[in-house]
Amino acid sequence: MPSAEPQTVPLTGEAAPPPREASPGLRLTALATGFVMAALDVTVINVAGSAIQEQLNASLPELTWIVDSYVLVFSSLLLLAGGLANRLGAKNVYLWGMAVFFVASLGCALAPDAGLLIAARLLQGVGAALFMPSSLSLLVFSFPEKRQRTRMLGLWSAIVATSAGLGPTVGGLLVSAFGWQSIFILNLPIGIVGMLLTMRYIVATEVRPTKLAVPGHVLWIVALAALSFALIEGPRLGWGAGEMLVAYAVLVVAASLLVVRERRAANLVMPWSLFKRPRFAGANLVGFLFNLALYGSMFMLSLYLQHARGSSPFRAGLELLPMTIWFPLANIVYSRISARFSNGALLTVFLLVAGIASLTMVTVSSETPYWVLAVAVGLANIGAGIISPGMTAALVDAAGAEHTNVAGSVLNANRQIGTLVGIAAMGVVLGAASDWERGPALCFAVVGVAYLVAAVGAWLLIARGEHREAALATA
Known part of the structure; x- marks a missing residue:
């Protein structure tokens, strides 16, 4: 699910106090709607995948593009959008992003074929990249009093986590009752409410010209x-096909030019110096692998339930609910136990739990009892609900107060790239597998290994670093 933690480039200038008539609930609603749409959009489409494949006659690679095209643009533009919020004003960029997302959602609902649906999903990614970096900053500036701000941030995070957890069930209900187009139509009233409330109750902040690293961002994209x-196309075209060789060459050249550019330029795409701090690097490693495993498994599970077990979209959504409802509940648990245990220790333990639980499903088949699947995936997702806030807290601690916002942007971009790779990797595995008996089992193996590698990274880079700092503090 999209991160509900700090992920913005800091706004410049001081915000005027909100209008007196604006209640805290209305301001919170205005700034949560964008995140709710983005959270729902990542999860509900998984349940709609089978229906989209059938009605649009889409292949597995096309379905993967339909899911991943949104994440691709979102992750590519996230860092750039943070700079735009400084340069053009966070409220303006937030509203523009909401408007783009609204139009793109309508385009998705009206798409007559897979190609146009992919194009509309790309535009959705542009909108999400614009409004998400501004959402949290506007929330912070809208609630200047610390105690109230802390309470509103907690409510905001809970709203986002609940939206992500209920997404598959909501998606299954909508697809069964109204067709797959309804999952995009759902964004329209939410978007209208969000834009109207933002225009009425959220005060604009001052802007200051900021030089954007446009060449670097282009190479990044x-x-x-x-x-x-x-x-995505490797399994269909063949890994040695001419088109694939061109893709490899473009990847190597763009990445190489980006490295050269970042070594020489004054304005960077990413604050690379922060990666010299082990805990910062560790939090980003965990973020990448965590999203790869979590969203890759959710993409695969929705297809598995419908293709291998014959569930309808509605039934698949209900079957996923016991597995995903743990996200917001575990977020609450984290807030209770985070003061007693270090973030490094929590991340290590719960990543191990998620990894082991996932590996127990490497023998999964269409005959596996549902309760076994629900317990294993649910246990992994309990870990996920602890891991998400834990890695963000570890990142903030490592970056320091002066780098909190930009560090959060880096983490969220890294996590979205993990989502992109995770969904694509599941498509590769499912495409290479001979049937729906073998494919999901292999996917669970990939997911389990990703969680375990992240656990090792959390222990070596975060937990040990926290232990060293604690020892120095008491010396």
Whole structure:
């Protein structure tokens, strides 16, 4: 699910106090709607995948593009959008993003074929990239009093986590009752409410010209697009096909030019110096692998339930609910236990739990009892609900107060790239597998290994770093 933690480039200038008539609930609603749409859009489409394949006659690579095209643009533009919020004003960029997302959602609902649906999903990614970096900053500036701000941030995070957890069930209900187009139509009233409330109750902040690293961002986008093409189209075209060789070449050239550019330029795409801090690097490693495993498994599970077990979209959504409802509940648990245990220890333990639980499903088949699947995936997702806020807290601690917002942007971009790779990797595995008996089992193996590698990274880079700092503090 999209991160509900700090992920913005800091706004410049001081915000005027909100209008007196604006209640806290209305301001919170205005700034949560964007995140709710983005959270729902990532999860509901998984349940709609089978219906989209059938009605649009889409292949598995096309379905993967339908899911991943949104994540590709979102992850590519996220860092750039943070700079735009500084340059053009966070409220303006937030509203523009909402408007683009609204139009793109309508385009998705009206798409007559897979190609146009992919194009509309790309536009949705542009909208999400614009409004998400501004959402949290506007929320922070809208609630200047610390105690109230903390309470509103907690409510905001809970709303986002609940939306992501209920997404598959909502999607299944909508697809069964009204067709797959309804999952995009759902965004329209939410978007209208969000834009109207934002225009009425959210005060604009001052802007200050900020030089944007446009050449670097272009290279970043090209490299990610080439990587996505290679992962998604490889099984269909063949890994040695001419088109694939071109994609490999574009990826290598764009990545190389980006490295050269970042070594020489003054304004960077990413604050690379922060990666010299082990805990910062560890939090980003965990973020990438965590999203790869979580969203890759959710993409695969929705298809598995419908193709291998014969569930309808509605039934698949209901079957996923016991597995995903743990996200917001575990977020609450984290807030209770985070003061007693270090983030490094929590991340290590719960990543191990998620990894082991996922590996227990490497023998899954269409005959596996549902309760066994629900317990294993639910246990992994309990871990996920602890891991998500834990890695963000570890990142903030490592970056320091002066880098909190930009560090959060880096983490969220890294996580979205993990989502992109995870969904594409599941498509590769399912495409290479001989049937729906073998494919999901292999996917669970990939997911389990990703969680375990993340656990090792959390222990070596985060937990040990926290232990060293604690020892120095008490010396």
